[in-house]
Amino acid sequence: MDFNTALTYTAAERFLRYVTIDTQSDPASPTCPSTEKQKDLGRLLVAELLEMGLTDAHLDEHGYVYATIPANTDKPEVPVICFCSHMDTAPDCSGTGVKPLVHRNYNGADIILPDDSTQVLRMAEHPDLKNQLGNDIITASGTTLLGADNKAGVAEIMDACYQLINHPEIKHGTIKILFTPDEEIGRGVDKADIEKIAAFACYTIDGENAGNLENETFSADGAMLTINGVSAHPGFAKGKMESAIKIAGLIIAALPHHLSPEGTEGMQGFVHPVDMAGHVETATIDFIIRDFDEDLLANHADVIRQITAGVLKNFPNASYTLEVKPQYRNMKNVLAQHPQIVDYGLEAIRRAGMEPKLCSIRGGTDGSRLSFMGLPTPNIFAGEHAFHGKQEWVSIQDMQKAVDTILHLCSIWEERSRLAP
Structure with missing residues (x-):
């Protein structure tokens, strides 16, 4: 199936709504989630998932969102996989009153953010802009971060859920959805219920350039x-x-x-x-x-x-x-024991029309700790750039490529599983 021509994407529309909800986490708070306002986005996501027909979608007391997309294949041995993104934004820069702006048909010129003209996106300082000519760039207005880290990933997973439900011709096994709070302050999976997820593999959607897959973090x-x-x-x-x-x-x-x-x-x-x-x-x-x-x-x-x-x-x-x-520890040590998890991710990126690039993260992700909690979890691009600052940006087209990658991943796990007798 050619997702690029068959799908009507909803990721950008969802993203533009999600970023207006302040979900900044607080490292000084002892609670989980560290800020109650993170649950505002969680409640909205649950409502949208329930509206899609995912009857088990719910927000728990710790601010985690869980949901299940039932399998639609006759193959009985398709491993359960999970997709995960975090809902909080970084304490480093204000997330209050975010005003997202869409800059259509980017032509390579400087992008001056209107609420603070000193905030300028220049191709020399944001190298991936050279790959965005003709694309539609989303930024904030200059006084806040945007929240593409990681609401781009959240919107992409939500759009993928929508597509899977509305396109039953995309065959897949059971898919689990996990949205976490407090990733930006290092507590993203402190209260995650691994038994409830009950998956063989997971993919965080929280990376940068389109085509990147990260299988290694710092220890x-x-x-x-x-x-x-x-x-x-x-x-x-x-x-x-x-x-x-x-x-x-x-x-x-x-x-x-x-x-x-x-x-x-x-x-x-x-x-x-x-x-x-x-x-x-x-x-x-x-x-x-x-x-x-x-x-x-x-x-x-x-x-x-x-x-x-x-x-x-x-x-x-x-x-x-x-x-x-x-x-935390380098997730590569766990992923090396299950090479197909990364291999399928790279194949999904190829099928989505990109040349995959295997990368290392000079940092950690929720996937680092999930991997050592028994859920091997590499990180796939979400298209987010210039994280934690006023010049944060993402392109609509890269978000759509991430949706394609998620859908292809679901198909690949179904294809590669043991055939039904």
């Missing part, structure tokens, strides 16, 4: 460095005070550039201080440690220890502790 640890200094009255501190704050500053200044985010790229890992707090007597530095090679995480933590020990040679009465905790 990640968090490290909390606590520095115990020596406090004294500042008027009588000579020879006594050993300020934990100053020690912390020296440690941060000594971090090597070649092991910092701003000095690394590609497959290179890093050590990154993300927060610091304290006073003269005690200070803490919160680090994130990242590498594609899990074995190198311990080496990176040793760099922190070595630097700290070196700095403390000049502060003989001060001491430190370093607590390292795992955060």
Whole structure:
């Protein structure tokens, strides 16, 4: 079936509605979801899924949306697959009052966002715009993020559901749908019910360039460095005070550039201080440690220890502790055990008319943790660009290609399954 000519797409129309709902998550909140407003989008999605005829669609108390598209094939052994996107937007940039704009028939010229003329999309700064000539670009108006990360993925999955229900000629097994809260603050699958999903494989729809499939993420640890200094009255501190704050500053200044985010790229890992707090007597530095090679995480933590020990040679009465905790692991380690999951994804991209590109993510996704929870999950493009900022954008045509890819994936899993007797 040629999806490109047979389908009337709804992804863009859905996306333009979804982005106007503020779903920004909050890392300071202890609740799940971290913000109740995420449920506003969840309730809308459930209503639309129920209207499509997915009778089990529901929003749980934690803000997760679940639904099932029943199989329409005679083949009894088609594995259950799941599609997942997250509903929240990043805390980095306002998600309140998003005004989406459609720039039709992009011609390569600068796109000036009307509510802040200093926000300009230039091809030199957004390289994938060169692949968008003649396409329709969606942006925000210049004062907020757009929310393409990941409401583009949400809209694409919702459109795919609509197409599967309205085109029974597309044969497929049982399809599970999962929309998560709080992915942007690292809690996207904290309360996900894997038993309820009961799938063999999952695909997050949360990537960038059309044609990309990501099967590898960083492995990640968090490290909390606590520095115990020596406090004294500042008027009588000579020879006594050993300020934990100053020690912390020296440690941060000594971090090597070649092991910092701003000095690394590609497959290179890093050590990154993300927060610091304290006073003269005690200070803490919160680090994130990242590498594609899990074995190198311990080496990176040793760099922190070595630097700290070196700095403390000049502060003989001060001491430190370093607590390292795992955060997530490279999903490639799990996906390698089930190569067909990635292979089928690449084939679906080809069938949708693109040359697939297998990529690594310098970060993590819900799929990282889902993979280690027993649900192997690579990441497929959603077409989103310039995430977490005011220049975020997506093209309508790339969103439609993502819908095609999802539909082809459903067909491929059905085709490759064991034939009915």
